Amino acid sequence: TEFNNEKLDAILWDFKLALLENDVALIVVDQICENVKQKLRGVEIGRLDDKKKIVKRILNEVLYEILQTNENIDLLDLVSKKRMAKEPFIIVFVGVNGTGKTTTIAKIAKLLLSNGYSVVLAASDTYRAGSIEQLESHAKRLGIRMVKHTYGSDAAAVAFDAINHAIASGINAVLVDTAGRMQTNRNLMFEMQKIVKVTDPDLVVFVGDALTGNDAVNQAEEFNKYIKIDASILTKIDADSKGGASISIAYVTKKPTMYLGIGQSYDDLEQFNPNFLIEKILA
Amino acid sequence: RLGSSLTDAIRKIIKAPIVDESVVNELVKDFQRALLQADVKVQLVLEISEKIRKRTLNEQLPRGISRREHLIKVIYEELTTFLGDIPAQIRINPGVSNILMLVGVQGSGKTTSAAKIARYFQKRGFKTALICADTFRFGAFHQLQQLADKTNVPMYGDLNEKNSFKIAKKGIEKFRSEGYEIIILDTAGRHKNEESLIKDMKELAHIVNPDEIILIIDATIGQQASIQAEAFHEATKIGSVFLTKLDGSARGGGALSAVASIKTPIKFIGMGEGIDAIDTFVPSRFVGRLLG
Numbered sequence: 001t002e003f004n005n006e007k008l009d010a011i012l013w014d015f016k017l018a019l020l021e022n023d024v025a026l027i028v029v030d031q032i033c034e035n036v037k038q039k040l041r042g043v044e045i046g047r048l049d050d051k052k053k054i055v056k057r058i059l060n061e062v063l064y065e066i067l068q069t070n071e072n073i074d075l076l077d078l079v080s081k082k083r084m085a086k087e088p089f090i091i092v093f094v095g096v097n098g099t100g101k102t103t104t105i106a107k108i109a110k111l112l113l114s115n116g117y118s119v120v121l122a123a124s125d126t127y128r129a130g131s132i133e134q135l136e137s138h139a140k141r142l143g144i145r146m147v148k149h150t151y152g153s154d155a156a157a158v159a160f161d162a163i164n165h166a167i168a169s170g171i172n173a174v175l176v177d178t179a180g181r182m183q184t185n186r187n188l189m190f191e192m193q194k195i196v197k198v199t200d201p202d203l204v205v206f207v208g209d210a211l212t213g214n215d216a217v218n219q220a221e222e223f224n225k226y227i228k229i230d231a232s233i234l235t236k237i238d239a240d241s242k243g244g245a246s247i248s249i250a251y252v253t254k255k256p257t258m259y260l261g262i263g264q265s266y267d268d269l270e271q272f273n274p275n276f277l278i279e280k281i282l283a
Numbered sequence: 284r285l286g287s288s289l290t291d292a293i294r295k296i297i298k299a300p301i302v303d304e305s306v307v308n309e310l311v312k313d314f315q316r317a318l319l320q321a322d323v324k325v326q327l328v329l330e331i332s333e334k335i336r337k338r339t340l341n342e343q344l345p346r347g348i349s350r351r352e353h354l355i356k357v358i359y360e361e362l363t364t365f366l367g368d369i370p371a372q373i374r375i376n377p378g379v380s381n382i383l384m385l386v387g388v389q390g391s392g393k394t395t396s397a398a399k400i401a402r403y404f405q406k407r408g409f410k411t412a413l414i415c416a417d418t419f420r421f422g423a424f425h426q427l428q429q430l431a432d433k434t435n436v437p438m439y440g441d442l443n444e445k446n447s448f449k450i451a452k453k454g455i456e457k458f459r460s461e462g463y464e465i466i467i468l469d470t471a472g473r474h475k476n477e478e479s480l481i482k483d484m485k486e487l488a489h490i491v492n493p494d495e496i497i498l499i500i501d502a503t504i505g506q507q508a509s510i511q512a513e514a515f516h517e518a519t520k521i522g523s524v525f526l527t528k529l530d531g532s533a534r535g536g537g538a539l540s541a542v543a544s545i546k547t548p549i550k551f552i553g554m555g556e557g558i559d560a561i562d563t564f565v566p567s568r569f570v571g572r573l574l575g
């Protein structure tokens with residue numbers, strides 16, 4: 001027999017709550033449940049089958065499909081290819097205020113350095129108090145150069161400068177730090193658009209905070225309207241978040257989650273593993 | 284966004300010919316969705332919606348009020364019960380140094396809010412000062428210094444001192460001896476799983492003995508809000524909450540869940556990056572935002 005709709009709804013309800021409690025956005029949870037129901041349409045269920053187990057397996061598939069996008073990003077491989085072409089690999093980091101962009105840049109820089117690549121930083125957050133000093137401290141700690149102008153200067157110009165410096169000095173990667181910005185602020189969205197246009201980066205990385213709730217969907221959607229997100233990094237997983245926001249963001253952007261930020265130190269960067277995440281959420 | 288706006292749901296009741304059990308159940312469902320999408324804690328949503336359903340179906344209808352009006356009244360009551368209905372203010376004792384200590388999760392807006400609070404009180408004639416007791420984050424000193432300079436409030440910090448307790452003590456002694464009435468202490472970000480950092484915070488509060496410990500909460504926070512707030516409250520008694528980033532699209536249900544859990548009033552809100560983007564918290568406005 002086929003799955004009885006009422007029984008299916010009752011089973012899905014518990015999984016729904018689990019997803020919501022793990023910060024998967026409501027409209028994404030709705031869609032996930034829709035997909036599960038679709039997949040179970042016409043599927044024969046034996047009277048003695050463990051119905052909950054069957055739904056869990058299908059749910060696992062649906063979540064995996066959202067997270068496992070067809071383009072998996074191997075950062076080191078991409079950077080090495082550009083090095084062979086004698087061009088710098090350019091990454092622009094964007095996201096709303098306080099998500100961990102600047103710290104993540106330092107982590108990525110450390111990762112590249114420890115794999116033998118040279119890095120230069122671009123202080124393209126020319127707005128927030130202390131942003132240039134913060135990034136500069138990271139540059140000093142890492143022993144790499146940072147290109148900066150003054151506060152209030154043009155963010156795109158700083159990035160442009162850094163890229164030219166990288167080309168002239170044969171530096172393998174340029175990491176561009178940008179100011180945090182609310183997706184509801186159109187002027188800042190246009191500024192971000194300009195930075196991406198001017199730098200023509202190899203990757204635009206959206207940095208999201210794992211503690212974010214339903215707003216993660218709105219953030220990813222809006223940012224995606226102005227610039228095309230190539231990949232996401234989700235930070236502060238160590239704050240006890242299961243990382244459900246990565247499902248919301250992946251659902252919206254259809255792009256991979258590259259790394260997870262699991263702490264404030266340079267080595268607190270973990271390769272994203274969709275199965276591991278799904279396991280934790282459905283536990 | 285079907286069902287995400289509670290005002291739409293309420294409009295449905297207003298249009299409904301009679302308010303019977305099916306209308307109430309339909310409303311409660313819409314209500315749940317609105318609250319979930321607003322980031323209210325899942326268990327709290329289930330509790331509130333069940334209460335509303337019971338009250339509207341079982342409560343004796345007060346005289347002269349329609350079933351419809353009663354339903355709307357019940358919804359409003361159940362939501363504001365956690366927020367209080369009158370705006371709460373920070374109590375400043377005149378003629379002494381009042382110490383306000385800011386704590387919260389990484390990136391929630393402590394440093395920015397510290398400067399905003401300083402400006403708020405300075406504008407009201409209080410002699411106000413800032414202390415940077417965040418010795419961990421790169422650029423924290425410069426960030427607070429630059430913000431302090433914007434509003435001409437003195438800031439004490441020490442780039443060569445790694446011990447935040449020493450900085451806090453020195454800063455308070457200095458500003459207290461100079462007759463400052465409000466001393467605002469910015470601290471490093473931390474979350475509930477960083478046990479040593481939570482312990483540090485506890486010790487700092489013990490040393491400094493602040494008049495009020497303010498928990499900074501980001502309006503975009505989701506289901507973790509109350510869990511984090513409880514951990515902070517368990518370590519040091521939180522006096523009030525400062526809710527930041529309300530200029531975004533987040534509805535703030537996480538913050539509501541947090542204050543519902545630790546029973547602490549929200550006294551300030553932040554609606555922008557500028558140091559003037561601060562306001563006192565008005566419960567009714569917030570409920571409006573929550574309901575979309």
Ligand SMILES: Nc1nc2c(ncn2[C@@H]2O[C@H](COP(=O)(O)OP(=O)(O)OP(=O)(O)O)[C@@H](O)[C@H]2O)c(=O)[nH]1
Nearest residue numbers: 097098099100101102103180236261262263389390
């Ligand atoms: N626990 C934890 N903290 C993190 C993580 N990533 C960043 N942080 C902290 O989050 C806070 C904000 O980090 P920043 O790098 O300044 O964030 P940002 O996005 O650059 O902030 P704005 O430029 O102001 O928008 C800092 O205290 C970081 O140490 C993480 O993965 N785990």
Ligand SMILES: Nc1nc2c(ncn2[C@@H]2O[C@H](COP(=O)(O)OP(=O)(O)OP(=O)(O)O)[C@@H](O)[C@H]2O)c(=O)[nH]1
Nearest residue numbers: 097098389390391392393394395472528553554555
């Ligand atoms: N749009 C907006 N941004 C805000 C608001 N409050 C703070 N911010 C921004 O949020 C980011 C983080 O603020 P901080 O003050 O550095 O946060 P913090 O809690 O001190 O961070 P840590 O010290 O690293 O834990 C910065 O980009 C601020 O400008 C607000 O009300 N609205």
Ligand SMILES: [Mg+2]
Nearest residue numbers: 101102125131
């Ligand atoms: Mg930054």
Ligand SMILES: [Mg+2]
Nearest residue numbers: 393394417423
């Ligand atoms: Mg700070």
